[in-house]
Amino acid sequence: MAFVVPVTEAEAADKAAQAFTRIREVLQVDEVPELFRYLAVVPSFVHDFFMNFRKFVLTDGKLDERRKLLIAAAVAGQAGSGPWLEFLRSLAEARGVSAAEITDALAVGATNSMYNALFKFRDISGSDIFEGMPIGLRAHTFQSTSLSEDTVELINLALSDLNGCKPCTSAHVRKAREIG
Template sequence: MPRFEPVEVASAPENIAKLYGRIQEMLGEEQIPAPFLVYGNVEAFLKDFYMNFKKFVYSDGHTDSKTRAAIGLAVAAHAKSDPWIHFFHQRCLSLGFSEQQVLEILAIAATNYMYNTFFKFRDLSGSDLFEGMGVGLRAHTFTGTSLDDSLIELINIAISDLNACKPCTSGHVEKASKLGLTKEQMLETIQCAATIYAGAQFLNAAS
C-alpha cells in the first residue's frame, strides 16, 4: 500500500484540477504521468515541479528535449524511481533513441558511479598518499557506445554532481567546454537533473 494515495484527476480539488489541466495541455495527448498525481497532495510542490518540468525537462532550450530526456532517464535511475525510469525510457524512444541507446545511457551513468567513487575517495581522504597512483579501473564504456560525446559529458556532469564528486564534476565541465558545450547547456543539464531528482525523492518517500 502507498503511504499517501494519489490525487486522481476526477476527484481533485479545484486548484489541483487547474494544475492538472495545465499539465495535460503541456503533454498533449499523452496521459498525465502517475507521479504528478502523487504530487497533487501538495499544491505548492505540484506547481513548482510542473513549472520546472515544463521549462527544463520537457521542452527545448539551450539543450533540446531529446538530450533532456536522456538526462532525465539517467537521474531517474540514480534515484531508483521506477515510475520516472519508465516514463523517460518511453520518452527517449519516442524522441529517436533506440532501445540499445537507452541501455547505453544507463551504462554511461553507471560507469560514472565507478569513477565518482574512486575520485571522491581521493578527494575525501584528506591525504596525498594516493596522488600519482593510476585509477586502474577500466571505463571503455565512455568511448564505446553510439552516443554523442556531448551527450555523454552532460550525463557525466549531472551524475557527478548528484554524487557530489568535485574532481569528476570539474573535470567533466572542462571536457564539455572543450567539446564546445556552452555554460548555458551545462547549467540547464543541472536544472533538468535537479528537477527530476526532487520529483523522484518526493515520490520515493510518499509511495
C-alpha cells in the same frame, strides 16, 4: 495504509487541477501519469515540479529535448527510481529517442558513478596516500555508445554534480567547455 496515495483527477483542486490540465496537454495524454498524481498531494508541488520539468526537460534551449531526456533518464537510473525511469523511457521513445540510446545513457551513468565514488573518496579522505595509486577502472563505455561525445559529457557532468564529486564535476565542466 500507504503514507502517500496518488490524488485522483476528481480530487485535484486549485494548482493541482491546473497542473493536471497542463500535464495532459503537454504530454498529450488522456490520463495524468501516476507519478504526477503522487506529487499532487501537495498541490503547489505538482504545479511547480511540472512547470520546472517542462521548462528544463521538455523545452528546447541550449540543449535539445532529446539530449535533456537522455540526461533525465540517466539521472533517474542512478537515483534508482524505476517508476521515473519507466516514465522517461516511455516519453523519450514516444518522442523519437531509441531504446538503445536510453540504454547507453544508463550505461554511461553507471560507469560515471563508479568513477565518482573513487574520486570523491580520494578528494574527501584528507590524505594524499591515494594519489599515486592506479585507478584500475575501465571506461570504454564513454567512447563506445551511440551517444555523441557532448551528450556523454553532459550526462557525466550532471551525475558528477548530483553525486557530489568535486574533482569529477570540475573535470567535466572543463571538458564540456572544450567540446563546445
